Amino acid sequence: QQPVQSPQAVILREGEDAVINCSSSKALYSVHWYRQKHGEAPVFLMILLKGGEQKGHDKISASFNEKKQQSSLYLTASQLSYSGTYFCGTKKYNFNKFYFGSGTKLNVKP
Amino acid sequence: EAQVTQNPRYLITVTGKKLTVTCSQNMNHEYMSWYRQDPGLGLRQIYYSMNVEVTDKGDVPEGYKVSRKEKRNFPLILESPSPNQTSLYFCASSLSKTPGGDTQYFGPGTRLTVL
Numbered sequence: 001q002q003p004v005q006s007p008q009a010v011i012l013r014e015g016e017d018a019v020i021n022c023s024s025s026k027a028l029y030s031v032h033w034y035r036q037k038h039g040e041a042p043v044f045l046m047i048l049l050k051g052g053e054q055k056g057h058d059k060i061s062a063s064f065n066e067k068k069q070q071s072s073l074y075l076t077a078s079q080l081s082y083s084g085t086y087f088c089g090t091k092k093y094n095f096n097k098f099y100f101g102s103g104t105k106l107n108v109k110p
Numbered sequence: 111e112a113q114v115t116q117n118p119r120y121l122i123t124v125t126g127k128k129l130t131v132t133c134s135q136n137m138n139h140e141y142m143s144w145y146r147q148d149p150g151l152g153l154r155q156i157y158y159s160m161n162v163e164v165t166d167k168g169d170v171p172e173g174y175k176v177s178r179k180e181k182r183n184f185p186l187i188l189e190s191p192s193p194n195q196t197s198l199y200f201c202a203s204s205l206s207k208t209p210g211g212d213t214q215y216f217g218p219g220t221r222l223t224v225l
């Protein structure tokens with residue numbers, strides 16, 4: 001039931017790009033992306049509801065494939081402030097439970 | 111200020127001693143949920159509520175109880191805590207009744223240690 005998130009960890013230099021993937025075996029009603037800094041609460045980044053949707057702000061964007069089984073989070077020209085753990089959260093059709101992936105730890109170095 | 115509050119923020123207790131973690135939101139949100147976070151496992155949903163007096167089990171409900179008597183409050187009750195309930199707990203709320211249809215706002219977290 002839990003979506004599969006990859007990779008588990010990424011180390012980047014400032015200015016480099018990263019992609020984080022989140023996949024499900026069944027079509028999803030929605031995908032959420034959150035970032036969590038150590039010891040803090042997760043912070044909402046964006047939500048995708050439609051197949052084929054892409055959205056973003058600043059240099060962080062996300063896509064949701066047509067079948068609504070996979071989402072990717074794109075971080076371009078990474079900054080030190082991007083460091084943290086990124087989680088995707090998913091809800092399936094006809095189920096009211098909400099599932100998070102196991103997280104991707106992103107470390108951006110100077 | 112719009113927010114989700116949790117109390118206490120830190121709690122150390124002993125096995126079997128009943129405890130309640132409170133959660134309150136001031137945004138008139140319909141949906142509220144409790145999660146626990148453990149290293150390597152991400153966040154796992156314990157219970158959720160789509161409305162007053164309407165609650166349902168999440169993925170890991172064993173050993174927990176909840177109630178939703180008022181829209182703003184959603185306390186988490188551990189009747190007889192055990193060491194495997196040592197974890198970081200988050201309460202979250204969202205405007206939409208449909209889980210996953212809207213932004214979830216998280217409380218600051220409660221770090222619970224059961225000895």
